Amino acid sequence: GACTVVVGGRMVCACLVMGVEMAGCAVETIEGMADGDTLHPLQRNFLELNGLQCGICTPGILIAAKKLLEENPDPTEIEVRYWLAGNLCRCTGYDKVIRSVLEAAAEMRGS
Ligand code: FES
Numbered sequence: 001g002a003c004t005v006v007v008g009g010r011m012v013c014a015c016l017v018m019g020v021e022m023a024g025c026a027v028e029t030i031e032g033m034a035d036g037d038t039l040h041p042l043q044r045n046f047l048e049l050n051g052l053q054c055g056i057c058t059p060g061i062l063i064a065a066k067k068l069l070e071e072n073p074d075p076t077e078i079e080v081r082y083w084l085a086g087n088l089c090r091c092t093g094y095d096k097v098i099r100s101v102l103e104a105a106a107e108m109r110g111s
Pocket of ligand 1: 051052053054055056057058088089090091092
């Protein structure tokens with residue numbers, strides 16, 4: 001799941017899609033997540049709560065988490081864990097990832 005991107009509102013693994021299939025499609029990647037120098041709340045919470053270590057998995061997790069919060073702004077811990085089940089991380093043990101997503105969700109809801 002490290003290569004997760006959003007195409008036409010759907011999450012896909014970029015490594016499984018041919019470039020020619022993307023002609024004319026809007027592709028949302030990690031490079032477009034921040035607003036200039038202002039990090040997305042997910043990015044900031046991952047930094048502040050140590051939701052990453054080596055960072056290999058992080059772009060895909062952030063894109064997937066952003067998509068989750070667009071569809072479900074108030075997910076439970078279990079919902080976050082299921083949603084990110086396809087994004088493997090060999091460093092963090094996931095607890096800090098999940099906490100980062102839940103904190104960002106709360107912040108984005110204004111609570
Ligand atoms: Fe290293 Fe996730 S932070 S694989």
